[in-house]
Amino acid sequence: MGLIKGSLSLSRYAVKGDTPPDFWDFVDRRIRANLFMDIEDSTEEQAVGWVSAHDYFDVSFAYASYALDPYVVLGLRWDRRRVPAGLIKKYHTLEVKKALAAREGRGLSRADREELKEKVRLDLLRRTPPATQVFEVCWDTQRGEVWLGSAGRAVRDLFEDIFRRTFDLQPWPRIPYLLAGDLLGAGLLSPRLEAARPLSLYEAEA
Numbered sequence: 001m002g003l004i005k006g007s008l009s010l011s012r013y014a015v016k017g018d019t020p021p022d023f024w025d026f027v028d029r030r031i032r033a034n035l036f037m038d039i040e041d042s043t044e045e046q047a048v049g050w051v052s053a054h055d056y057f058d059v060s061f062a063y064a065s066y067a068l069d070p071y072v073v074l075g076l077r078w079d080r081r082r083v084p085a086g087l088i089k090k091y092h093t094l095e096v097k098k099a100l101a102a103r104e105g106r107g108l109s110r111a112d113r114e115e116l117k118e119k120v121r122l123d124l125l126r127r128t129p130p131a132t133q134v135f136e137v138c139w140d141t142q143r144g145e146v147w148l149g150s151a152g153r154a155v156r157d158l159f160e161d162i163f164r165r166t167f168d169l170q171p172w173p174r175i176p177y178l179l180a181g182d183l184l185g186a187g188l189l190s191p192r193l194e195a196a197r198p199l200s201l202y203e204a205e206a
Contacts, residue, residue, distance in 0.1 A: 013171035070142035
């Protein structure tokens, strides 16, 4: 848990959009409508939702534990299970052999083979425990800024989608160019930022 202890990769966002007057009641309702739902005993391939930043098994948020006014501190839990294609092929081949033996040599149609393949895939998914990842999210509601404890593209896409769906607000990445613009403001150096171009550290070959 990097935001709480240790080092981490970090992505920063600005939050765009209007918040309702009953802001904290709104936040509570929307978080609870988008809690993480366990997929351990299912065939779902992935699940995403909010959990406590301190305990990824905790989705009760007793006493609004996410609220540290003006901050909203959450854990974004992402569970995924994957069954390797080679494993599906192996067990599909075994099931096809069993079916052919039961039919005493009569062939299987393409639809029969596809049905067996899907049955094998679902059975393997059910037997495969999902891997869990948790990423911390800290929303400074006063400054309109969010910190996400990851810089990975897939995690950022996931976070942007669930934040937008949860709060009806748009998180905009705070890339270095935009941060530089905020620091410079509308002063004399602002046009220079607009004109800035990437610098090559290598001399062009003659």
